Amino acid sequence: MKKEALFVYSDDLLNYRFSEHHPFNQQRLTLTLDLLKDLQAIEDSDIVPPRMASEEELLLALNPSFVEAVKAAGEGRMGAEKAEDFGLGTEDTPIFPKMHEASSLMAGGTLEAVDAVMSGRCDHALHLGGGLHHGFRGKASGFCIYNDCSIAIKYLREKYNARVLYVDTDAHHGDGVQWSFYDDDQVCTLSIHETGRYLFPGTGNVHEKGSGKGYGFSFNIPLDAFTEDESWLLAYEASFREVVEFFKPDVILTQNGADAHYFDPLTHLSSTMDIYREIPRIAHELAHAYCGGKWIAVGGGGYDIWRVVPRAWSYIWLEMTGQMDKLEEHLPQTWLEKWQPHSPVTLIPTWKDPIEMYKPIPRKQEINEKNAQTVEKALYSIRKETK
Numbered sequence: 001m002k003k004e005a006l007f008v009y010s011d012d013l014l015n016y017r018f019s020e021h022h023p024f025n026q027q028r029l030t031l032t033l034d035l036l037k038d039l040q041a042i043e044d045s046d047i048v049p050p051r052m053a054s055e056e057e058l059l060l061a062l063n064p065s066f067v068e069a070v071k072a073a074g075e076g077r078m079g080a081e082k083a084e085d086f087g088l089g090t091e092d093t094p095i096f097p098k099m100h101e102a103s104s105l106m107a108g109g110t111l112e113a114v115d116a117v118m119s120g121r122c123d124h125a126l127h128l129g130g131g132l133h134h135g136f137r138g139k140a141s142g143f144c145i146y147n148d149c150s151i152a153i154k155y156l157r158e159k160y161n162a163r164v165l166y167v168d169t170d171a172h173h174g175d176g177v178q179w180s181f182y183d184d185d186q187v188c189t190l191s192i193h194e195t196g197r198y199l200f201p202g203t204g205n206v207h208e209k210g211s212g213k214g215y216g217f218s219f220n221i222p223l224d225a226f227t228e229d230e231s232w233l234l235a236y237e238a239s240f241r242e243v244v245e246f247f248k249p250d251v252i253l254t255q256n257g258a259d260a261h262y263f264d265p266l267t268h269l270s271s272t273m274d275i276y277r278e279i280p281r282i283a284h285e286l287a288h289a290y291c292g293g294k295w296i297a298v299g300g301g302g303y304d305i306w307r308v309v310p311r312a313w314s315y316i317w318l319e320m321t322g323q324m325d326k327l328e329e330h331l332p333q334t335w336l337e338k339w340q341p342h343s344p345v346t347l348i349p350t351w352k353d354p355i356e357m358y359k360p361i362p363r364k365q366e367i368n369e370k371n372a373q374t375v376e377k378a379l380y381s382i383r384k385e386t387k
Contacts, residue, residue: 002120002121002122002123003046003121003122003123004122004123004124004320004321004322005046005122005123005124005125005126005317005320005321006046006047006048006113006116006121006122006124006125006126007033007042007046007047007048007125007126007317008047008048008049008050008109008110008112008113008116008125008126008127008128008129009029009033009047009048009049009050009109009127009128009129010049010050011030012049012050012105013026013029013050013105013106013109013129014026014027014029014030015098015101015102015105016102016103016105016106016129017096017102018093018094018096018143019094019096022094022143023143023265023266023303024143024303025303025305026129027305028128028302028305028309028310028313029128029129029299031305031306031309031310031339032128032309032310032313032314034310034335034338034339035310035311035314035331035332035335036314036317036318038332038334038335038338039314039318039326039327039332040326041314041317041318041321041323041326042317046321048112048116049112050105050106050108050109050112050127050129051105051108051109051111051112052101052104052105052108053104053105053107053108053111053146053148053151055067057107057108057111057151057155058104058107058146058151060151060154060155060158061137061147061150061151061153061154061180062137062138062146062147062151063137063138065138066086066137066138066139067100069082069083069085069086069088070086070088070099070100070103070140070145070146071099071100073086073088073089073095073099074095074096074097074098074099074100074101075097075098076097078095083095086138086139086140087136087139087140087141088140088145090140092141092142092143093140093141093142093143093144093145099145103132103145103146104146105129106129106130106132106146106148107130107146107148107151107152109127109129109130109148110127110130110148110149110151110152110296110298111148111151111152111155112125112127113125113126113127113130113152113296113297113298114152114155114156114296117251117294117295117296118156118159118160118162118251118294123287123292123293123294123295124284124287124293124294124295124296124297124320125295125296125297126297126298126316126317126320127296127297127298127299128256128298128299128313128316129298129299130148130149130152130298130299130300131148131149131170131255131256131257131298131299131300131301132144132145132146132147132148132149132176132300133147133149133168133170133172133174133175133176133177133255133257133300134147134172134174134175134176134201135147135150135176136176136179136180137150137180141175141176141201142172142200142201143301144176147176147177147180148298149166149174149176149177149253149255149298150176150177150180150181152253152296152298153166153177153180153181153187153253154180156251156253157186157187160250160251162249162250162251163186163187163188163247163248163249163250163251164186164187164188164249164250164251164252164253165188165190165243165244165247165249165251165252165253166181166187166188166189166190166253166254166255167190167191167192167240167243167252167253167254167255167283168189168190168191168192168193168254168255168257168300169192169193169236169254169255169256169257169260169279170191170193170255170256170257170259170260170300170301171193171194171199171257171259171260171264171266171267171269171301172193172194172199172200172201172257172259172267172301173191173193173196173201173202173203173204173220173222174189174191174193174204174255175201175203175204177189177255178191178203178204178208178218178220181214181217181218182210182211182214182218183210183211183212183213183214184213184214184217185213185214185217187214187217188217188218188219188243188246188247188249189217189218189219190219190220190221190239190240190243191204191219191220191221192221192223192232192235192236192239193220193221193222193223194222194223194224194225194227194260194267194268194269195222195223195224195225196222198225198268199225199267199268204220204222205220205222206220206221206222206374206377206378208220209381216381217247219239219243219378219379220378221235221236221239221371221374221375221378222374223235223269223371223374224367224370224371224374225268225269225367226268226269226270226361226363226367227260227269227270227271227367227371228270228271228361228364228367229271229272229274229275230368231367231368231371231372232260232269232271232275232371233274233275233278234371234372234375235371235374235375236275236278236279236282237278237282238375238379239375239378239379240282240283240286241282241286242379242382242383243379243382244286244289244290245290246382246385248290249290249291250291250294251291251294251295251296252283252286252287252290252291252294252295252296253296253297253298254279254280254283254295254296254297254298255298255299255300256279256280256297256298256299256300256312256313256316257299257300257301257302258276258299258300258301258302258308258309258312258313259300259301259302259303260275261273261276261304261308261312262353262357262358263304263307263308264301264302264303264304264308265303265304266301266303267301270358270361272352272353272357273308273311273312273351273352273353274352274353276311276312276315277315277324279315279316280297280315280316280319280320281319283295283297283319284319284320295320297316297320299313304345306339306343306344306345306347307345307347307348311331311348311351327351329350329351329352330349330350330351331347331348331349331350331351336349
């Protein structure tokens with residue numbers, strides 16, 4: 001029987017781990033799934049394990065030399081200088097044992113989600129282990145080795161001949177995915193992120209619109225530092241609604257980094273949990289309106305793994321499965337009691353963030369006006385055609 005949604009997970013995904021103190025910490029997967037279980041919002045029958053992506057599948061979006069380099073590095077067969085040529089052994093992307101196997105499983109998890117949706121086993125699929133959007137065809141970057149999003153989109157094109165809309169709400173620009181499909185008119189990328197003036201990877205300007213036959217199919221909304229909920233959501237909803245109507249995809253793939261939150265230690269935006277409730281709601285609505293419900297969601301960034309990521313990512317599953325009405329004001333007491341002894345910060349006991357979580361932003365009006373102008377520039381080509 002067809003399910004509304006499937007959740008891709010196994011403990012083996014935790015093997016993608018650079019070091020004990022690296023900010024990319026997949027314990028957030030465990031925290032999120034445990035929160036959903038304590039809510040009684042997910043059953044064992046909803047969970048499917050990831051599979052290992054085959055080499056043939058990896059090579060849809062990766063160079064053979066890069067895959068061989070990752071294998072060699074993970075087996076201790078590569079010197080530091082050579083590794084750096086492939087973006088490995090850096091501060092962001094250190095080498096760890098069996099990198100290839102861990103990265104292939106992450107990619108395979110997203111492919112499992114793709115097949116579940118495209119074969120009709122479910123309308124929606126969620127793989128929070130995925131979302132490694134900075135990886136390139138021949139180089140690792142920004143905590144990302146194999147770019148599962150790019151691999152999945154190539155796979156969607158090759159196996160299902162699908163027009164794909166990729167929507168990225170990570171605070172960091174989805175550069176690896178954008179450049180993979182920059183000249184492709186069958187893949188449309190939309191990234192809403194903090195401006196690259198202050199933040200890695202420094203790209204994602206409104207003028208990055210694609211090239212060749214792909215010109216006009218790349219959309220970027222670089223938001224000013226300290227952007228708050230209202231301005232963020234106006235940019236997200238306006239761009240998503242107008243781009244999906246323009247492109248009319250067969251399937252939507254969303255990357256759901258949870259690092260635009262005020263508490264995130266690596267970014268400079270000032271959103272609250274309110275945006276993370278709206279992000280999947282709008283994606284869900286538009287997937288049904290344009291794609292017969294076909295919606296694949298992956299994780300991404302998110303470096304406050306205790307106070308932010310579990311709540312933000314739980315919202316995606318609750319939205320996919322129509323369980324938002326399960327939420328009361330407080331998180332399950334069992335979850336709070338279980339995890340507070342392990343957390344270096346005081347857990348937030350409610351689904352919503354505390355009122356007055358941060359001091360008022362002094363440039364709020366200026367930031368909001370600048371963001372509105374950015375949205376206008378980014379969507380100018382669409383709006384010009386519809387006038």
